[in-house]
Amino acid sequence: MILGAIEGHGYSAGRHDVSDLGALTAHHATAERLIVGIAGAVTIAFALLVLRPSLRTTGGREPVGPWLVALSLPGLDTMSDAFFRLDCRAADAGCTMAEATASWHGKAHIACFVIAALATVAAPFVLAHRMRRIDGWQDLAVPTRIFGALMIVALAVTAATTGTAAQGWTQRGTIVLVALGIVALAWRVLKLERRPARTAVPVGSR
Secondary structure (H helix, E strand, O other), X not given: OHHHHHOXXXXXXXOOOHHHHHOOOOOOHHHHHHHHHHHHHHHHHHHHHHHHHHOOOOOOOOOOHHHHHHOOHHHHHHHHOOOOOOOOOOOOOOOOHHHHOOOHHHHHHHHHHHHHHHHHHHHHHHHHHHHOOOOOOHHHHHHHHHHHHHHHHHHHHHHXXXXXXXXXXXXXXXXXXXXXXXXXXXXXXXXXXXXXXXXXXXXXXX
């Protein structure tokens, strides 16, 4: 938000994408790339190293949901923005989508977004299916499905406002919504980690 406010040179946080802040022509690209690179890497690490073990069944069956979280917009797409940069900002004169994605890294930027968007839509429903079978997660199954529906609506609104004066705001709203989903998962993992272990009762003590 701060970088969007100080970017200047025609950039508007309400009209333009966050990705433009890391474009080759952006004026504070290094700071933006550090922010998204670290945030994406931490999200991926959380999904694979923390969430994945927490959602394993007693038989050790591997959960798919955490992999989708790692591939989602806060994970893969956010981290990839640090490496696969757009060629120009929408605020730059003559910068169309074709111009911004003319290079290989511009095309990779779009490809990562498409993969991440699909993973983001699928993740809540896959996670909810697994949560129903894991102790400590069952109560989050229904809210997670509801969150998935809200996520679809948010992405649809963002797509519908593309090219309008509200494009930047709807995208940022969707970013906040997805981030809150990650926060909710992290909060539940912390809660489970702090839960006191059950003490075994010796046979015949009753």
